[in-house]
Amino acid sequence: MRDVIALHFSTHDGVELFYRHWPARNAMPGSTRQAIVLLHRGHEHSGRIAHLVEELDLPGFDFFAWDARGHGQSPGERGHSPSFATNVRDLQTFVDHIGASHLIDPDNIAVVAQSVGAVIAATWAHDYAPKIRAMVLASPAFDIKLYVPFARQGLTLMRRIKGNFFVNSYVKSRFLTHDRLRQVTYDSDPLIARAISVDVLLGLYEAAERVVADAQAIQVPTQVLISGSDFVVHRAPQERFFERLGCAHKEKHVLPGFFHDTLGERDREQALVRIRRFVTQAFERPLQLPSLLDADRVGATCAEAEVLAAPLPPRSLRGLYWRLTRAGLKLGSRFxxxxxxxxxxxxxxxxxxxxxxxxxxxxxxGLGRAIDQNYLQSIGWKGIRQRKVNIEELLRLAMQRLHEQQRPVRIVDIAAGHGRYILDALKGVEPRPESILLRDYSDLNVSQGSALIEQLDLDDIARFIKADAFDKADLAAIEPKPTLAVVSGLYELFASNQLVGDSLAGLAEAVEPGGYLVYTGQPWHPQLELIARALTSHRAGQAWVMRRRTQAEMDQLVEAAGFRKITQRIDEWGIFSVSIAQRLP
Incomplete structure (x- = not known):
């Protein structure tokens, strides 16, 4: 048996999560370390998947397995997490911790995950675009069988009335696995959490729908294992997910007669032999992710944007619907x-x-305020406000790193709008930046932003000028040389990767080596058609048609310009991301 070490890592909100580490048994001295991260099913914990360390028979790999918050030996109310998105961010933090504490980079990590853990892994791959070597998803719980008609709608309604509450699992061990020992240990294990927070359950459903619909964004080599006789989750979403996967290397295996606990089934060697081969082959070849630099001209998001830009037949029901929607918004604008x-x-x-x-x-x-309240609480604007919070957090992180390196903080924002998020991020920051240069194309924004600078008594270090964010030569000539550049909400408005690439290239010339870039992305949006059919852009009243960039595409554009991504934040709906990258020498 392999030695196992019990450890903890700290999450973004200070929770100390428990994990197990099994060091590699026969790694060669000086060789590159490789690892497999195991993610357990819902209700369970890392002890329930510990058997895989021996059974996968990969002695040269380190193995890691956590207890998700609220599970096993990790703290928190049993079955509870602040949100499903929190669990996804915990996975990003866990992989960051493995890199920092165990010196294993993401491109030498594979993830093997089951059920709810598989949905966490898939959502992470979609939202954060990690450059891991491979991912194995066993019976991903994209759609749990609740059996009661309209159960999900009922839970959503009860959540609105009662607030968060807990739902007990109906699943008996005999419907999880044919392995009699696994049944007995499941029934007697005091660390298994039978209840799950409705917030987490509903968040799981929402994330799963989004990831299945947009699986083309996932570039990680992926193997999907489907249990043929699964009483817990529906098979159809697993099939759709696999068909839509955007990765070049993918496999699907249906295991006849298997119950939901795929990796704990009596005949699980049928699954393990496939995992062993897939993971081994993934590490035998260099990690080669497909280039997305031309995704503005070919691919899923290009086609999606073209459909949204095309006018609807005037006599169609959809055309009538959107004409009525625009008319309703015009009427609302009077109030x-x-x-x-x-x-x-x-x-x-x-x-x-x-x-x-x-x-x-x-x-x-009162009517006008009610309409305005409904408008401001739309999902897109809620995501925008969370994006502002995330920008401010990463700005402070970049300034802190520059201070620790005893380097000056010189900020430039190339499309600042009114500059509020930049200036708000400076509240309470000491020492203040050496200089702040805000730029924007709009005379109105320059005027309003300059007034805000004066209002906040920052005119001794900050100034606002009119400038073009896509003028490569002008950006490259910025003086003084910035150590922290910001691009927020700009590139999402322009489909062309040539424009974005030129802008980033200009910034790369401007930013000092070792300096930082904070940039935003929009890998997903649930209201794209509403925006395209009913709203207008700042460009002379044109329709506001947005082409989404997957996180992988946005990161590749930044990397091509000469920056290395460090970390990322994203809202709980997966709409707006904020990332920080460092300028390479």
Whole structure:
């Protein structure tokens, strides 16, 4: 038996999660270390998958397995997490910890995950675009069989009425596995959490729907194992996920007669032999992810944007629906300040974003305020406000790193809007930056941003100028040389990767080696058609058609310009990401 070490790692919110580490048995001195991260099923813990360390028979690999928060020996109310997205971020933090504490880089890691753990892994691969070597998903719980009609809708309604509550698992051990010993240990294990928070359950459903619908964004080599007689989760979403996967190397295996506990089944060697081969082959060849630099001209998001840009037949029901929607918004603009501002300046303008950041409903009377409140609480604007929080966090992180390196903090934002998120991030920061240069194409934004600088008494270090964020030569000539560049909410508005690449290349010339870039992305949005069919952009009232960039595509553009991504944040809906990268020498 392999030695196992019990350890802990600290999450972003300070929770100390328990994990097990099995060091490699016969790694050669000086050789590159390779690892497999195991993720357990819902309700369970790392002890329930410890048998895989021996059974996979990969002695040259380190193995790691955590107890997710609220499970096993990790702290927290049993079956509870602040959100499903928190679990996904915990996985990113866990992999970061393995790199920092065990010196194993992501490209030398494979993930083997089951059930709920498999959905966590798939969502992580979609939202964070990690450059891991391979991923194995066993019976991913993309759609749990609740058996009661309209159960999910009922849980959603009860959540609104009661707040968070817990749902007990109905699954008996005999429906999980044919392995009699596994049944007995499942029934007697005091660390198994029978309940699950409804917040986590509903978040699981929402994330799974998004990831299955947009699986083309996942570039990690992936193997999917489907249990042929699964009483716990539906098979169809697993099949759709596999068919839509964007990775060049993918495999699907249906295991006849297997129950849901795929990797704990009586005949699990049928699964393990496939995993062993897939993982071994993944490590035998260099990690080669497909280039996405031309995804603006070919691929899923290009086709999606073209469909949204095409006019609908005027007599079609969908055409009628969107005409009525636009008419309703126009009517609402007579009462709602926010909707009116969107039509006047563009729903993607700096003025609109500044209004959304302030989040104070205003309008004509009670009706106007009610319309404005509903407008400001749309999922897209909630994501925008969380993006602002994430930008401010990573700005402070970059400034802290520069201070630790005893380097000056010189900030440039090339499309600052009104600059509120930059200036808000400076509250309480000492020492203050040496200089702040805010740039924008709009005279109105420059005027409003300059007034905000004066209002916040920052005019001794900050200035606002009119400039083009896509002028490569102008960006490269920025003086003084910035050590921290920011691009927020800009590249999402332009489909062309040539434009974005030129802008990033100019920034790469401007930013000092070792300096930082904070950039945003939009890998997903649930309201793309509403935006394209009913809202207008800042560009002379044109339709606001957005081409999504997957996180992998956005990261490749940044890397091609000469930056190395360090870390990332994303909202709980997976809409807006914020990343930080460092300028390479």
């Amino acid at each position: 709602s300040t926010g909707v009116k501002l969107g039509f006047d300046t563009g729903f993607d303008s700096g003025s609109t974003l500044d209004y959304v950041y302030r989040n104070q409903p205003t309008g004509q009377g």
